[in-house]
Each structure stands twice: as structure tokens, then as C-alpha cells.
Amino acid sequence: MLAWHYTTGRKFQHISTSGMLIPGGIGVESVGTPVVWFSRNQHWEQTAGDECHAAGQPVRRLTMRETYVASGGLVRYGCDVKRLYAGEVLRQKAQMTHEVWAALYAAGKLQRAYPAAWYGSVDSIPIDDLVVHVLSESFKWQGFEAC
Secondary structure, three states: OEEEEEEEHHHHHHHHHHOEEOOEOOOOOOOOOOEEEEEOOOOOOHHHOOEEEEOOEEEEEOOHHHHHHHOOOEEEEEEEHHHOEEHHHHHHHOOOOHHHHHHHHHHHHHOOOOHHHEEEEOOOEEHHHOEEEEEOOOOOEEEOOOO
């Protein structure tokens, strides 16, 4: 089974140039080792949506459609779940405290995500061995062929 790293069209340019999915922070100060996040959700991971801000403060996550429009499209990278960590093993590899892990889980649930489907890696992952899909204008995932 594949787990997906969902990202935006703008970030796709940088990822393609580097050739790697590189672990990053989650916007919370010093929560441990950065993670490249994946989800077994086969359509979209709501926590991957961009944040909507008002008066400089995050208000909510944009929907899939809103993120598509605001971010130059959507792209996903598929990785075999056997190459990734999940649950307690991921928490330990990422050196997250139980409190931070519980807060992430709760925040995900509030965003209507399914945290039990989350996977991750604390190492960079070359994109050459991953499946790449782009979201079409008709909102269907399609394989991506590099020129």
C-alpha cells in the first residue's frame, strides 16, 4: 500500500530541483526531529492544506479546492508504507514527547484528518523511487511524466 505526501504546485518546483523530500518542521517550536509526513488517505490529507490567516493569525486550513487554487495546483508523492514509520515508532524516531504527539493527534482530529493513517520519515527520501501524481483541473489524480 502507498502512503502519500501531499504538497502544492509551488513546492513541487523546489522538490523537483532538489530531487528529495526533505523533513521539515511543523510550525511549532522545537518539537523534535523534523519529519516528512505521509498519509494512507488515498484522496487528500486535510492537514496538508494551506493555512488561512486573518490579522496575521491562522484561522483554519484551506480545503483541498482552496489550496489547489491558492497554491498553483496539488501534487502527491506515493511511497510504500514499508519504507516509513507510523505511530509510536514514528513518535520515537522524531523524538517527540507524548504531549506533542497527543497535541498533533488532537489538532488533526479537529481538522477532520485521520491521524491513525499518518506515516513519516526522519530521513530525506529521493523522489526518483516514488510515484508522482498531479491533480487535474477535473480534480482527479493523474500520473506525472517528467519531460
